Amino acid sequence: IHDDLDAAVYEAYGWTDILEARRMLPNQVYDFETGTIAMADVDPAQFDTFLRESEEAIEQELLKRLVALNHARAAEEKRGLIRWLRPEYQAPDQTPKPEQKEIELGEASSQSEISNPQSTIVNPAAWPTKLPEQVTLIRQLIATDPSANPEQLSARFGRKSAKRTEQIEGILETLRGLGQI
Secondary structure (H helix, E strand, O other): OHHHHHHHHHHHHOOHHHHHHHHHOOOEEEEOOOOEEEEOOOOHHHHHHHHHHHHHHHHHHHHHHHHHHHHHHHHHHHOOOOOOOOHHHHOOOOOOOOOOOOOOOOOOOOHHHHHOHHHHOOOOOOOOOOHHHHHHHHHHHHHHOOOOOHHHHHHOOOOOOHHHHHHHHHHHHHHHHOOOO
């Protein structure tokens, strides 16, 4: 589970090269500056030292990127752009209330479509095949609609699927257990 969460975080930041570099050890070495991969040709007596140094290089790259991101976020905040994780909780007075707008219903809309808006999804999103991508997507959806249940979330991906609903229930249960939602 920790590896899946790490992968989801690296992917969310767009740092999949760090994830790949971690997966390559101990057989290959990834050069972050050039983006090249080389086979590790290491003397067996020096293997532990090589592995430690490789892991340290990956850790330093991660820390370098986190510091750069921190500086970028600080600069944004100085300009007035604040990225709240939960604006309704962290800055309730600054959170705009959703504006209710009227929509026109064409003559083609049936009464069942009006009473069940989930059935009118025109362009459903694709359900990812890999767990880290599923977790990332569900976290994003829950952030926009915290009251959504697994069936509602599943319906956003086209036809209802018991398997997908069960997967979403598992993801939600895991995220709750980790205190993520």
